[in-house]
Amino acid sequence: MNPTETRRGETHPDVTMFDRWLAGEPMPAAAEAHVRACPECRETWEALQRAHAFLRRAPQVAAPADLYRHVLDRLPREDRRPALVWLLPLVAAWLVVWMAAWGISRMSVLWATPFGRTVLAAGEATLGLARTLAAIWTSVLHAVFWAPWGILLSVTGFLVVVVWLALLRYGCRVAVATYSR
Amino acid sequence: MPQRDLWGTLETTVLARPVSVPRGAAIGRHRESDVREAHRPAISDLACLPEHTLLERARAGEREAFGELVRRYQDAIYNLCYRMLGNAADAADAAQEVFLKAYRGLARYDPRRRFSTWVLSIASHHCIDRLRRRRATWVSLDSPPAQRASAAAPHPEEEVLRREVQDAVQEALNTLPPEDRLILVLHYWHDLSYRDIASVVGLSENAVKVRAYRARQRLGKWLKERGWMP
Numbered sequence: 403m404n405p406t407e408t409r410r411g412e413t414h415p416d417v418t419m420f421d422r423w424l425a426g427e428p429m430p431a432a433a434e435a436h437v438r439a440c441p442e443c444r445e446t447w448e449a450l451q452r453a454h455a456f457l458r459r460a461p462q463v464a465a466p467a468d469l470y471r472h473v474l475d476r477l478p479r480e481d482r483r484p485a486l487v488w489l490l491p492l493v494a495a496w497l498v499v500w501m502a503a504w505g506i507s508r509m510s511v512l513w514a515t516p517f518g519r520t521v522l523a524a525g526e527a528t529l530g531l532a533r534t535l536a537a538i539w540t541s542v543l544h545a546v547f548w549a550p551w552g553i554l555l556s557v558t559g560f561l562v563v564v565v566w567l568a569l570l571r572y573g574c575r576v577a578v579a580t581y582s583r
Numbered sequence: 584m585p586q587r588d589l590w591g592t593l594e595t596t597v598l599a600r601p602v603s604v605p606r607g608a609a610i611g612r613h614r615e616s617d618v619r620e621a622h623r624p625a626i627s628d629l630a631c632l633p634e635h636t637l638l639e640r641a642r643a644g645e646r647e648a649f650g651e652l653v654r655r656y657q658d659a660i661y662n663l664c665y666r667m668l669g670n671a672a673d674a675a676d677a678a679q680e681v682f683l684k685a686y687r688g689l690a691r692y693d694p695r696r697r698f699s700t701w702v703l704s705i706a707s708h709h710c711i712d713r714l715r716r717r718r719a720t721w722v723s724l725d726s727p728p729a730q731r732a733s734a735a736a737p738h739p740e741e742e743v744l745r746r747e748v749q750d751a752v753q754e755a756l757n758t759l760p761p762e763d764r765l766i767l768v769l770h771y772w773h774d775l776s777y778r779d780i781a782s783v784v785g786l787s788e789n790a791v792k793v794r795a796y797r798a799r800q801r802l803g804k805w806l807k808e809r810g811w812m813p
Contacts, residue, residue, distance in 0.1 A: 420796065421792060448807075449799070452803040460748075463658075463674075473683070478686075
């Protein structure tokens, strides 16, 4: 790598020097004389020049005409909107729905009366319907809206579901209390 | 391989004609691109946009914006893959994989870095991995040359000549170890500085310089032995 001294006190050019000369920098007269006289350096310099000329003139291979189309066809279809942002309120809404349904089913007092059982059945049927509507509504949101509006509407929908469940639960309690009296 | 002066014939017949540089061409040589342009998709409004805008849009999920980047860099990436892998089928497949990797990695792309260097870096690693998977067996010299759109070539004789030159270049490059070949390809075809190459291949600038020197020396001797160049 570093210039090495010859027996005559001259130095063999190093990698960097050869590189600069290949790039077009003029070779100093002393170095040129050395390269001409030193068989090892002459051979190296000629080989470097040969390779340099060969590579500089080598043409570029053009891409096949269909490469562009193939790449586009293979790009993932789904957009790059943050899926998690959509998912979190939906998962939370689902959890609330299922926990509410589970909670209502655990209200054994409801099972104790025919009226309670009727209310419970109606409630569960309504829950099923709500779940279906929520799924449709969510898919529509996914398809139509960009993330900011989608998040806003998801949160709104989530709140609506929560309020709706609270009202359902309150209604059930009032009905059971009235019947029990 | 015939020992006639392929270079001289090529330059007087093919390369002497004016070549239209494709719009947006950013890296590498494009001597053959004029033939190909007729088959490229029509240039859209996206072609007028600067690269950073396209990148922003692509990161926001606009596939067409990324498509425009593909259009701009497909020749460069394909050329690198072809020079590294040595045959058209592997090169086309690798180039597609490289662009898909780039698309999936857009979120990790550092805008302070040049996009061309980033994509070339992905392509370089992909090709080296592929060659390692091939257990470092170099490509047969009989492997098919790059597929050309022969229907698009206005002069079939030139096409044959061009193919001969491409094969000769590939045969010469195949005499080098993949890592050295990569350095020369990045330097000569993609005009990357030693510093940029060092960041791509993960070596010091000095090590890249030494490798390039040795590779050139080896190639120069080989060219003389084959009688291709005096």
